[in-house]
Amino acid sequence: MQEFIPQMEPWFDDHESAAVSLYLQSGGWVTEHQKTSLFEEMLSTFTKSKYCMVTTNGTISLTLALLAIGLKPGDEVLIPNLTMIATANAGKLIGINPVFVDIEKETLCMDLGSAQKVMTKKTKALIYVSLNGRSGDMKKVMTFCKEHNIFLIEDAAQSLGSYFHGKHLGTFGSIGSFSFSVPKIITTGQGGALVTNSAKHMKTLRLSKDFGRIKGGIDIHGTLGWNFKFTDIQAVIGIEQMKKLAWRINRKKQIYRIYANTLKSISAIHMIPTNLIDTCPWFVDIFVSNPSALQAYLRSMGIGSRLMYPPLTSQKIYKDTSAKVTLPVSYHYGKSGLWLPSSSKLTDTQIMKVCESIKYYYSH
Numbered sequence: 001m002q003e004f005i006p007q008m009e010p011w012f013d014d015h016e017s018a019a020v021s022l023y024l025q026s027g028g029w030v031t032e033h034q035k036t037s038l039f040e041e042m043l044s045t046f047t048k049s050k051y052c053m054v055t056t057n058g059t060i061s062l063t064l065a066l067l068a069i070g071l072k073p074g075d076e077v078l079i080p081n082l083t084m085i086a087t088a089n090a091g092k093l094i095g096i097n098p099v100f101v102d103i104e105k106e107t108l109c110m111d112l113g114s115a116q117k118v119m120t121k122k123t124k125a126l127i128y129v130s131l132n133g134r135s136g137d138m139k140k141v142m143t144f145c146k147e148h149n150i151f152l153i154e155d156a157a158q159s160l161g162s163y164f165h166g167k168h169l170g171t172f173g174s175i176g177s178f179s180f181s182v183p184k185i186i187t188t189g190q191g192g193a194l195v196t197n198s199a200k201h202m203k204t205l206r207l208s209k210d211f212g213r214i215k216g217g218i219d220i221h222g223t224l225g226w227n228f229k230f231t232d233i234q235a236v237i238g239i240e241q242m243k244k245l246a247w248r249i250n251r252k253k254q255i256y257r258i259y260a261n262t263l264k265s266i267s268a269i270h271m272i273p274t275n276l277i278d279t280c281p282w283f284v285d286i287f288v289s290n291p292s293a294l295q296a297y298l299r300s301m302g303i304g305s306r307l308m309y310p311p312l313t314s315q316k317i318y319k320d321t322s323a324k325v326t327l328p329v330s331y332h333y334g335k336s337g338l339w340l341p342s343s344s345k346l347t348d349t350q351i352m353k354v355c356e357s358i359k360y361y362y363s364h
């Protein structure tokens with residue numbers, strides 16, 4: 001049997017298993033406690049944000065962020081039309097309506113000119129998604145939000161280890177959100193984190209995650225809250241993953257560089273010019289005229305790949321919103337994108353095998 005190269009796989013080793021085992025032997029209560037606080041501290045130190053709170057996942061984290069800035073049912077939030085569907089669904093859960101905006105071809109992130117055109121009196125926030133670790137000019141994004149008097153929330157789920165001019169993505173807006181689901185830069189199986197410099201937002205976030213309790217272990221509830229807590233088991237894994245982060249960021253950049261250098265001779269393939277000083281590409285994304293056909297060929301060669309997110313307004317639940325505006329750039333990239341094997345575990349030999357297969361496909 002030939003080896004199969006997966007598009008993505010998580011990487012755990014003896015460090016995670018030893019840490020989990022040690023934690024269980026220590027008699028920890030498993031639910032969130034000191035290990036969770038330590039993981040939060042590591043994340044706020046890494047991103048240079050004052051506060052960090054972890055939660056169940058990177059979808060609920062966005063819901064909590066929208067609640068924390070005071071959004072109400074019926075409010076509208078600007079969302080790029082090319083992102084994981086969770087960005088839009090997070091608000092839907094609490095009756096907030098996504099308004100879809102086209103993207104810039106240089107970054108695949110929200111185009112502010114298009115955003116301007118769909119704003120209404122109900123627009124209360126903009127969720128900026130730094131897709132694949134890339135971003136546009138965050139200074140301009142901040143200015144845009146200030147001028148229109150709307151909140152900036154960042155969905156930086158794919159951007160741990162990515163920066164704009166040296167400042168970590170997720171730290172430009174009121175609140176930034178990260179995800180630790182299995183394919184992300186680091187994983188705790190499920191998990192999400194919110195970062196902010198606002199003590200007020202952090203207080204609201206913590207209350208909503210723990211039933212609105214005025215303090216731990218007491219059943220007096222100052223406000224409405226639910227249960228979106230983490231577990232110390234996940235934190236123990238997250239702490240070990242954080243220790244590998246610097247290495248992993250470097251490797252992800254190397255992987256992207258090898259692909260980009262090797263595939264640049266193939267005119268049928270477009271890659272987004274990427275600044276690898278600021279950006280840690282989460283996945284290696286290429287754009288071709290028929291990604292499904294290339295995917296099928298790669299699969300026959302024992303190589304996994306994944307089709308890019310379809311534009312959100314092409315999804316069943318958001319189709320009705322598509323009639324109002326056309327979002328051509330999101331359609332172009334959403335329909336032509338393919339993610340190549342991108343795990344930080346990939347060897348150079350495996351990357352070359354993928355590149356050789358792609359070269360063969362386009363020369364025959």
Ligand SMILES: *Cc1c(COP(=O)(O)O)cnc(C)c1O
Pocket residue numbers: 057058059060083084086087129155157158179180181190191192
């Ligand atoms: C993964 C992801 C999410 C959702 O995170 P989960 O932890 O899977 O809930 C949200 N937005 C983007 C851009 C993502 O990539």
